[in-house]
Amino acid sequence: MVDDTDPKGTKQKASRRDFLKAGLLSGAAVAASAGAARAAGEPLITEIQDWNRYLGDGVDVAPYGTPSEFEAHVVRRDVPWLTADPVSSINFTPLHELDGIITPNGLCFERHHGGTAVINPADHRLMIHGLVDTPLVFTMEDLKRFPRENRVYFLECAANGGMEWRGSQLNGCQFTHGMIHCVVYTGVPLRYLLEEAGVKTTGKWLLAEGADSAAMTRSIPMEKALDDCLVAFKMNGEALRPEQGYPLRLCVPGWEGNMWVKWLRRLEVGDEPWAQREETSKYTDLLANGKARRHTFMMEVKSVITSPSPQVPVTHGKGPLVISGLAWSGGGTISRVDVTIDGGRTWQPARIDGPSLPKALHRFYLDINWDGSEMLLQSRAMDDQGLVQPTKNELRAARGENSIYHNNGIQTWHVNNDGVVENVEVS
Numbered sequence: 001m002v003d004d005t006d007p008k009g010t011k012q013k014a015s016r017r018d019f020l021k022a023g024l025l026s027g028a029a030v031a032a033s034a035g036a037a038r039a040a041g042e043p044l045i046t047e048i049q050d051w052n053r054y055l056g057d058g059v060d061v062a063p064y065g066t067p068s069e070f071e072a073h074v075v076r077r078d079v080p081w082l083t084a085d086p087v088s089s090i091n092f093t094p095l096h097e098l099d100g101i102i103t104p105n106g107l108c109f110e111r112h113h114g115g116t117a118v119i120n121p122a123d124h125r126l127m128i129h130g131l132v133d134t135p136l137v138f139t140m141e142d143l144k145r146f147p148r149e150n151r152v153y154f155l156e157c158a159a160n161g162g163m164e165w166r167g168s169q170l171n172g173c174q175f176t177h178g179m180i181h182c183v184v185y186t187g188v189p190l191r192y193l194l195e196e197a198g199v200k201t202t203g204k205w206l207l208a209e210g211a212d213s214a215a216m217t218r219s220i221p222m223e224k225a226l227d228d229c230l231v232a233f234k235m236n237g238e239a240l241r242p243e244q245g246y247p248l249r250l251c252v253p254g255w256e257g258n259m260w261v262k263w264l265r266r267l268e269v270g271d272e273p274w275a276q277r278e279e280t281s282k283y284t285d286l287l288a289n290g291k292a293r294r295h296t297f298m299m300e301v302k303s304v305i306t307s308p309s310p311q312v313p314v315t316h317g318k319g320p321l322v323i324s325g326l327a328w329s330g331g332g333t334i335s336r337v338d339v340t341i342d343g344g345r346t347w348q349p350a351r352i353d354g355p356s357l358p359k360a361l362h363r364f365y366l367d368i369n370w371d372g373s374e375m376l377l378q379s380r381a382m383d384d385q386g387l388v389q390p391t392k393n394e395l396r397a398a399r400g401e402n403s404i405y406h407n408n409g410i411q412t413w414h415v416n417n418d419g420v421v422e423n424v425e426v427s
């Protein structure tokens, strides 16, 4: 609506504010009356507590800070039946306890095939060879003399949600969706290094190899390598964590996590893809007709409600309830998230709050006034390419039921009258 008599748009703003006020009024009233009842004789207000009476710790106690002792439950967790051996395994980001879009370094899920390599940066080398004019070997010091960039990206393992293909299994978004993290990386655009080596015109693919005991290797199209890939040495401002590939990892924005080679030591330029283990027997999608779909690099548009969810039930009863979740797309930014509380009969647009960056997590909220009746919560994301997150049944119709990887189907949480939340599917 454009109002010519109101050049500053103040009228529009006022009416939006009024609308918000009206929507929240009943909820805010409930919260206020609970506050008033408590204030009557609250010992936590009327009596001086220990933390108020005695001195606290000095600045010499924690040279490297850790979270409050009361947050000790906010940790990466694994699923025992998925952990054949901890050195070739996975743990999951506690998405249900986090907010905003950035994953704290110590909570980023870990996936490694041969354990965490321990590498002194002074001993680390990155080699570029193959179809190049000049094969090169870089030290970490060499790499830090190239111009660098800071970019926020999500990394999602293609197997995220893989256990849910044939029906709901795991009770918590940490386990159904926690193979994802999102941090700000500092690194050198890969194209600067490739330009330095001089890629021959026949160079169409790149093989990236890790220095870990798994020597993990993946083929990456040259077009992507020259587009937005980064060779990163920092996450959230500090050095990469050992489990995230210290001292150097490859970032392949929007594409499946397996390609983000950690402990990056070698880049070979070739004229065709290599067909390594991780791009043939793994990370391909077995279709209903028995054929495997390969090179499904991009992680498609997806979302999940992180709270309430099975690990964080509603404990405060009816009244104001903040429904919160995450949305992301390997194709770009999230343009819209819709939320339903009745299993998809009616949808409401959620509010995206915080930065909206391409190939990064987006945070959304729907602030409701819960009447205490049971709910079927779902979120459905759309990206700026116009792609819409499918239902699980739409996915199964297109891809059969043999798949493990690339499950971006809509998640359902059932909330009962007591606020207990469970992983379910609606048909």
Ligand SMILES: Nc1nc2c(c(=O)[nH]1)N[C@H]1C(S)=C(S)[C@@H](COP(=O)(O)O)O[C@H]1N2
Binding pocket: 108, 109, 110, 111, 112, 113, 114, 155, 156, 157, 158, 181, 209, 210, 211, 212, 214, 215, 216, 243, 244, 245, 256, 257, 258, 259, 260, 261, 262, 263
């Ligand atoms: N060198 C090396 N790189 C690797 C892996 C590995 O085992 N070795 N695992 C890959 C897989 S399958 C994923 S999903 C991501 C996980 O990254 P993270 O441990 O930082 O979460 O790293 C990828 N890069």
Ligand SMILES: [Mo]
Binding pocket: 111, 157, 158, 159, 257, 258
């Ligand atoms: Mo992965």
